Every structure is written in C-alpha cells, then in structure tokens.
Amino acid sequence: xxxxxxxxxxxxxxxxxxxxxxxxxxxxxxxxxxxxxxxxxxxxxxxxxxxxxxxxxxxxxxxxxxxxxxxxxxxxxxxxxxxxxxxxxxxxxxxxxxxxxx
Amino acid sequence: xxxxxxxxxxxxxxxxxxxxxxxxxxxxxxxxxxxxxxxxxxxxxxxxxxxxxxxxxxxxxxxxxxxxxxxxxxxxxxxxxxxxxxxxxxxxxxxxxxxxxxxxxxxxxxxxxxxxxxxxxxxxxxxxxxxxxxxxxxxxxxxxxxxxxxxxxxxxxxxxxxxxxxxxxxxxxxxxxxxxxxxxxxxxxxxxxxxxxxxxxxxxxxxxxxxxxxxxxxxxxxxxxxxxxxxxxxxxxxxxxxxxxxxxxxxxxxxxxxxxxxxxxxxxxxxxxxxxxxxxxxxxxxxxxxxxxxxxxxxxxxxxxxxxxxxxxxxxxxxxxxxxxxxxxxxxxxxxxxxxxxxxxxxxxxxxxxxxxxxxxxxxxxxxxxxxxxxxxxxxxxxxxxxxxxxxxxxxxxxxxxxxxxxxxxxxxxxxxxxxxxxxxxxxxxxxxxxxxxxxxxxxxxxxxxxxxxxxxxxxxxxxxxxxxxxxxxxxxxxxxxxxxxxxxxxx
Numbered sequence: 245x246x247x248x249x250x251x252x253x254x255x256x257x258x259x260x261x262x263x264x265x266x267x268x269x270x271x272x273x274x275x276x277x278x279x280x281x282x283x284x285x286x287x288x289x290x291x292x293x294x295x296x297x298x299x300x301x302x303x304x305x306x307x308x309x310x311x312x313x314x315x316x317x318x319x320x321x322x323x324x325x326x327x328x329x330x331x332x333x334x335x336x337x338x339x340x341x342x343x344x345x346x
Numbered sequence: 347x348x349x350x351x352x353x354x355x356x357x358x359x360x361x362x363x364x365x366x367x368x369x370x371x372x373x374x375x376x377x378x379x380x381x382x383x384x385x386x387x388x389x390x391x392x393x394x395x396x397x398x399x400x401x402x403x404x405x406x407x408x409x410x411x412x413x414x415x416x417x418x419x420x421x422x423x424x425x426x427x428x429x430x431x432x433x434x435x436x437x438x439x440x441x442x443x444x445x446x447x448x449x450x451x452x453x454x455x456x457x458x459x460x461x462x463x464x465x466x467x468x469x470x471x472x473x474x475x476x477x478x479x480x481x482x483x484x485x486x487x488x489x490x491x492x493x494x495x496x497x498x499x500x501x502x503x504x505x506x507x508x509x510x511x512x513x514x515x516x517x518x519x520x521x522x523x524x525x526x527x528x529x530x531x532x533x534x535x536x537x538x539x540x541x542x543x544x545x546x547x548x549x550x551x552x553x554x555x556x557x558x559x560x561x562x563x564x565x566x567x568x569x570x571x572x573x574x575x576x577x578x579x580x581x582x583x584x585x586x587x588x589x590x591x592x593x594x595x596x597x598x599x600x601x602x603x604x605x606x607x608x609x610x611x612x613x614x615x616x617x618x619x620x621x622x623x624x625x626x627x628x629x630x631x632x633x634x635x636x637x638x639x640x641x642x643x644x645x646x647x648x649x650x651x652x653x654x655x656x657x658x659x660x661x662x663x664x665x666x667x668x669x670x671x672x673x674x675x676x677x678x679x680x681x682x683x684x685x686x687x688x689x690x691x692x693x694x695x696x697x698x699x700x701x702x703x704x705x706x707x708x709x710x711x712x713x714x715x716x717x718x719x720x721x722x723x724x725x726x727x728x729x730x731x732x733x734x735x736x737x738x739x740x741x742x743x744x745x746x747x748x749x750x751x752x753x754x755x756x757x758x759x760x761x762x763x764x765x766x767x768x769x770x771x772x773x774x775x776x777x778x779x780x781x782x783x784x785x786x787x788x789x790x791x792x793x794x795x796x797x798x799x800x801x802x803x804x805x806x807x808x809x810x811x812x813x814x815x816x817x818x819x820x821x822x823x824x825x826x827x828x829x830x831x832x833x834x835x836x837x838x
Contacts (some may be wrong), residue, residue: 250723258677258722259684259699261707262803273716273777274723280778281666284736287743294738297561297591297822298794299619300550304590305580314455323438323454332583338686338696 245275359396362517365574368426371616379425380406383469386427390471390518398493399503399512401432402440403472416474423581424467429519432473433480433508433553434565436460443556444476444488444506446569447690447709449682457554457606458589459523459565459582466581471519474509478711480530480558482506486774487713494770495538497810501767503666504534504783510568511538521578522568527558528668529763529787531566532799536762536813539801541830542568543575544787546821547794548593550579551586557674562791572831579823593821603824604831609650611829614755615643616658619786631764634805638812639761645836646759654755656749663740664789665781670724670737671792677721680714716777745793752819757829761786762799762813786815796823800830802837 246254251271255262262270314320321334331336363371363382369638371377377385383406409425414621430436433443435453437460442448456464463470477487485508493508495501503512507524508687511534514522524531526544535542543566550565557563564588567578583597620631647653685691685705692704710718724733753759763783773780790797795817802814814833 246723251719254723254726258715258718258724259681259702259706260710260718261703262715266712266715269712270716270719274720276778277669277716277720277781278723281669281733282667284663284670284740287660287663287740289736289739289743292514292739292742293737295742296738297547297592298745299546299593301548301591301593306587306590320454323452327450327452327688329685329688336687339695339701341698 246278310321361570363520364415364570365423365426365520365577368520369420369424372420372425377709378704379409379469382425383427383471386471386519388588393516393518396494396499397496397512397516397518398491399474399509399516399518401442401444401475401490404439404470406469409469410433410435410509413655415543419465419529421465422577423463426448426468426520427471428463428468428476429522430460430512431476431507431522431524433476433525433556434523435556436470436473439473441473441556442490443480444478444490445709445711445714446489447705448688449690451688453554457556458551458586460667462555462582462584474507474513474522476509477506477713479556479676479714480506480527481676481710481713481717483529483780484532484768484770484773485509486770487711489711492770495767498657499540500769501810502537502770504537504763504767506530506534507542507568508534511535511540511542514538514540514568514570521570521574523565523582524568525555525558525563525565526787527562527564527672528789528791529784531568532787532797532813532815533763533784535799536801536811537767539811540567540568541572541575541798541800542828543579543798543823544790544796545579545583545823546796547585547791549796549821549823551584551589551592553586553588557679559672560679561649561671564791571602572798572827572834573604576604576831579827585806598824600824600827603828606828607650608646608829608832610666611651611757611825612654612755613643613646613651613829614654614656614751614758616656616661616751616758616760618658618661619724619760631761632766632805634807635761635763635765635812638803638805639759639814642814642837643759645833649832649836656751656755656758658744658751658789660740660743660747660783661789664744664792667737667740667744668784668788668792669720669781670733671741673717673721674725674734675721676714677718678723680710680718683709685709691723713777741792744789746791748789748795756819756825758817760815760817762815763787766805766808766810766812790817795820796824798830800834802833
C-alpha cells in the first residue's frame with residue numbers, strides 16, 4: 245500500500261496538483277495496480293537482457309543537412325508560437341524562474 | 347448514385363461502401379469524389395449525435411487527381427472518405443487527443459500517414475473520439491463523452507480507437523485510422539464487428555501521432571474487410587526520416603497474394619490464451635467468445651491448415667509488464683504538456699511551478715493522472731530496477747516465446763478480447779478490470795509483431811460480434827492478411 249506521503253511526493257514529481265479526494269482515489273487505484281504488477285516477481289529474470297525495442301535497428305543515422313520540409317516563415321511561426329498562452333512578438337513568455345533581489 | 351442491382355442495395359444497407367465500391371462507383375460515374383464525400387458528411391451530421399464517434403468534421407477539399415488530366419492514373423484510394431483518430435495531426439485543424447488540455451490545439455503539420463493518404467487520394471471526413479491520450483479500452487475516458495457502439499448504443503465500442511471503429515461499423519466512413527499501443531485498434535474492431543490491423547513496430551511512421559508509449563505505439567487501419575486493410579496498410583507503410591524506428595526497404599503490395607490458398611500453413615494455438623488466469627472472478631474468456639474462436643480454428647483446418655498446439659509461457663505476465671512500461675513512457679511523453687508552449691494554461695497560476703501544477707491538474711482527466719503518477723513512481727529514484735528494468739526483462743522473455751513459436755508455426759491465432767462489447771459504465775469504477783480486456787492484445791505490442799482482428803461471427807448468448815486474432819512474424823503482414831482474407835471468405 246502506498247502511503248499518503250508517497251502519493252503527495254509522486255504528484256509533485258509528476259507536476260500535478262491533486263485534491264484530497266483525488267489523493268484518496270489515487271492511493272487506492274495505484275496500490276491495487278502495483279499489487280497486480282507484483283506478480284512479475286514470480287519470474288526469475290537472472291541473466292535476462294532487457295528488451296527496449298523490437299526492430300533490431302541500431303544507430304539510425306541520417307545526413308545532417310537541411311531538408312527544407314519545415315521552413316520557418318511568418319505562417320509557421322504563427323502556427324507554433326501563436327498557440328502559446330503567453331507570448332510577445334515571436335517569443336514565448338514564462339514566469340520568472342529566479343526571484344529578483346530586493 | 348444511380349442504378350444498383352438488388353444485391354448491391356442489400357450490401358449497402360448492411361455495411362456501406364468498401365474501398366473497391368468507391369473505386370467502381372467513381373470509374374462508372376455513379377458519383378464524383380465530392381458527391382460521395384458529401385453523402386458521408388450528411389450521414390455524419392444526422393447520426394453522429396447518437397454515437398459521438400466524431401469530435402470534428404471537415405469540409406470537402408478538391409483532390410489533386412480531380413484537377414489533373416484524366417490521362418493520369420487514378421490513385422488507389424481516390425475519393426475514399428476516411429475518418430482519422432483524433433491523436434493524429436492534420437495540418438491546420440484541431441487535434442484534442444480526447445483531452446481537455448489540448449481542447450484548442452491546432453496541428454502545425456500533417457502526420458506522415460496523412461501525407462501518404464493525401465498522395466493516394468483519400469479524403470478526410472473528420473477526427474474521431476478516443477480515450478484521453480489513447481489511454482483506455484472503452485472510449486469512456488474521453489473528455490468529450492463516451493462513444494456508443496453502433497450495434498447496441500448501451501454498450502461501449504471498445505477503445506482507445508472507439509470512435510474510429512464505431513464510425514466504420516456505422517458506415518460513417520469507408521475506413522479509419524487508429525493507433526494501437528496495447529490493443530487500441532484490434533479490441534474496438536473486435537467489439538464493433540470490423541477489421542482492425544496493428545502493423546509490425548517499425549512498419550508505419552508515427553511522425554505526427556501524439557505519443558502514448560513510444561516503444562509500443564503503431565498506427566494502423568480499421569476497415570470493413572481484409573482487402574481494404576491490405577490496401578490502406580500499403581498506402582501508409584514505409585520508411586520515414588521523421589521516425590527513426592521505421593525500417594528501410596520496399597513496401598510490398600499487400601493485396602497481391604490474398605487469393606493464394608493457405609493449404610499446409612502451420613497455425614499455432616497457444617494454450618495459455620484459453621486458460622489465462624487473471625486471478626479475478628468473471629474475468630476469464632467468455633464461453634460464447636471461445637465457441638466462435640474454436641469454430642474459426644476448425645475453418646482454418648478445413649482450409650488445409652495444420653493446427654499446432656503451442657505455448658507462450660510468459661504471456662500471462664504481459665499485462666503486468668505493460669502497466670509498468672506504458673505509464674513510464676507516457677509520463678515522459680506527457681511532460682511536454684506544461685501550459686507553456688501550447689494547450690491549456692492555468693489562468694490563476696502565480697509562479698512558474700504553479701503554472702505546471704495547475705495547468706496539468708485542470709487539463710488532464712483521471713486516467714492520464716493515474717498513469718503519469720504510476721510512471722513517475724516506477725521511474726523515481728530507487729524503483730527503476732524493481733519496475734521498469736524488471737518489466738523490460740519480462741518483455742524480452744515474451745518476445746522469446748513468440749520467436750520460439752514462430753520456428754514451429756507461420757501464424758498464431760486466438761481471441762482478440764475475452765468478451766464481447768460490455769455495457770457503458772460496467773467497468774468504469776475499477777481501472778484494473780478494464781485493463782484486463784486487453785489481455786490477448788498486449789503481448790503482441792510488447793513483442794512488436796503484427797496482428798489483425800477479424801470479425802468471426804456473433805456470440806450465441808449476446809448476438810454481438812466476436813473478434814478472431816491472427817498474429818504473424820515481424821514484418822510478415824502479408825501472411826497475416828492472407829490467412830485473414832481466406833478465413834473471411836470461408837466465414838461468409
């Protein structure tokens with residue numbers, strides 16, 4: 245069973261603010277899923293190499309040259325930057341990261 | 347549309363137009379590309395309220411082949427109206443991924459599959475509903491309401507590509523694209539009585555697909571028959587410089603060998619699929635599903651296949667491994683949704699951290715929150731070896747099981763889903779019981795191999811469609827499609 249403290253810690257890591265009610269539900273749901281997942285420990289995996297992908301492709305390099313598929317112009321700029329909730333000209337605005345010394 | 351023979355009319359009432367019907371109709375001058383598009387648009391406008399299969403619909407855009415001189419060859423999907431799952435980008439249109447957090451997000455480019463479909467002449471009717479970020483097996487997790495199964499509107503269409511499967515089943519599109527991370531094409535196809543194909547990992551580019559779990563996601567077709575699935579796969583497959591997991595090489599004509607008989611082909615039946623212990627009451631393989639699957643296996647035997655008993659000993663661990671791998675990868679993929687560059691941004695946030703915390707809290711629904719947090723937990727300091735690494739080792743064992751089996755057999759068959767379409771709300775209160783409906787589809791994604799769900803008749807008790815799953819070797823979609831096609835003809 246995951247503790248209340250752990251749930252709040254995970255929510256912080258996940259950058260999600262959760263209400264007290266959500267906290268209760270998540271505690272129950274995550275605990276039951278983790279309990280189900282525990283059955284993996286029945287399997288002895290000593291000496292087994294993990295499999296991260298299945299195609300067998302390795303080092304898929306391509307030439308480092310411009311492909312011209314995406315040309316930055318006003319219209320693409322508008323499509324990309326235009327969707328930012330806070331912006332100024334062609335820049336995205338974010339809240340300050342550091343506090344100013346007074 | 348002009349004259350139709352009686353046989354044609356009956357066929358249209360049952361499941362509407364196939365790709366071949368569109369091709370023939372166009373060639374004979376029964377309709378123009380615009381007319382057939384409008385026919386479907388009108389139908390959607392009338393019937394979508396009931397089903398909620400589409401989240402948005404488009405106006406007709408003139409097609410290249412219409413403008414070109416008639417000397418040019420008509421492309422293979424000319425004028426074929428398609429539905430696109432709303433996690434695949436179409437330039438200049440809204441793409442929600444079924445989430446509030448992307449409610450107003452406008453795609454800045456075409457996904458590679460969209461570019462390819464445009465080239466082959468297909469037209470786009472609209473975007474279809476899905477579980478939020480493709481997380482779910484019932485389409486109940488969409489922020490825009492549940493999609494209803496057209497065969498019984500009190501039941502779910504399956505998911506996560508539930509809107510796409512429902513649209514094809516209700517003939518609100520000739521075909522649709524879905525995405526499949528753990529069964530999201532095959533399971534809804536099974537529950538709606540249509541064909542759904544998950545190609546081999548690396549066969550179809552995911553550039554422009556909103557990622558769920560990058561080591562598993564694959565785009566594929568949902569169609570009315572196997573022939574159409576072969577055509578659409580041919581149109582969307584191939585290497586893409588924008589997705590380094592796609593393999594180089596020529597894409598075969600998947601329709602070419604469909605007619606070849608399957609005498610002597612070795613068909614594996616994994617014993618674990620028929621006795622899968624889930625540890626939960628009432629969650630096993632339903633009798634009526636088992637019965638239909640057995641009937642299909644007999645049909646394959648009649649067609650000259652050799653039926654071989656096989657074992658996939660680690661498949662019972664697939665779902666548990668999957669529910670580590672997917673949340674881990676999803677928590678990384680969905681980190682980009684932070685209220686800064688696009689998507690929902692909390693208005694009241696005072697600091698940068700608050701912007702992240704509140705935008706994500708307001709924008710994500712319950713299931714993404716659950717999975718992101720599960721992923722964050724499994725990847726957090728001290729837990730990596732116990733969860734993610736362990737799961738990837740189990741994944742290797744699952745892949746080995748399939749590799750071993752494919753030394754003895756050419757395809758593997760079994761059920762797509764343990765049950766027929768279930769009632770809306772039936773599994774909504776317990777996420778784990780819903781996860782279990784993907785028990786037969788998940789191992790295939792973990793192994794990265796292709797599989798198709800073919801409707802194999804209706805269950806005796808429910809009179810609802812049952813899906814038969816045909817699984818193949820990596821990049822051997824040709825054999826999967828050929829077996830499916832031959833079985834489809836035999837079941838008619």
